[in-house]
Amino acid sequence: MIETERLLLRPLRVEDVDAFVALHADERVNRFVGAYSHQQALDRLTSVEQQWAERGHGLCAVELKSNGEFIGRVGLNYWEIFHEVELGWTLKAETWGHGYATEAARACLDWGFATLDEPYFISLIRPGNTASVRVAERLGLTPLREDELFGIQSRCTRWRSRPHCEAWMSAVLAGQRGFFAHWLVRGLLRVRRRVIMVMSAQFRWASECCGRRS
Template identity: 45%
Template sequence: MPHDIAAIPVIETERLLLRPLVFADWPAYFAFLASDRARYMGGPHSEETAWSFFCNDVAQWTLFSHGALMFEDRQTGETMGQVALCKGPLFPELELGWFVYDGAEGKGYALEAASALRDWGFATLGVSECVSYVDPDNARSIRLAERLGARLDPEAQAPHPANLVYRHERQAPQKNTT
């Protein structure tokens, strides 16, 4: 059943606003995917491929009630990257993915954005787990998956045989023992 596009979430964290993609995001999105920075995502990519990715990130909301959100600094409005919960026919499992624009790395933004969208997915979609598909040479994404509390799952199926699969599981609520 199609999802109401007006229901795409806007999620606020301490420093970030996670919001739907808009066409104004396209130039920076394309520049990222056309650059060497996209090498862990099969890039650099052509404009045609990048446009397919962009449209897929938007369409997933309508088709599956999940998709990608851009994240921006709440104070400045600067867009710093993207975080996504995606599945569709291309991924064996619901994937929590991210990318960060040049200059925004190492400041905890991806951790903050990915944690917020993952937790939204657990609460809103009712899923108990998701995965992150990570290129084995992408040390930063491996560290981020581990900082998010994900564990390497060598038995899981990946969309590309070389990908590592990190499994994120919803934590059971802690019982108050006092």
């Protein structure tokens, strides 16, 4: 679970099907992301659970800390056709304008850099979705090119985050000590594991040599 000042983010589950369908039933929302029937939502949530199990990341439910209300979804979705991980967000229209999308998406982006071995993340935004464009800009993403998703009627602009190293430097310069400390500890643990692996390999080699000599 990821916690921010106002939000709780947890993996989406099949049990969220009714809230998921209701979220996408609003024409203001499904204008850019589409609507779901109950069965389509069940299939989508099943694949979300599978991705969490297989890859360790996926879409999250966004809930208000104040009352536990489900207000949308956000998360990191792997696209096999691109071999890239997309940062996406979809919130109830009634909650727009309060900064929830930026808050949730930034938390996911920081979590992704700190947890996953991905050099960068993308976002796919449909033409005319100016609200999502503003969120992407606040997150420091930059537009790259137009992509075609599921046919010519589904064009979208591919936005890309800064590489991991640049995001780390920005966090340091911005004084985000918690994110920096997490990144530093994770990096040191990686180095420690590699040193142990090298030492273990050298020990095995020395043991084999001694064995052959005796």
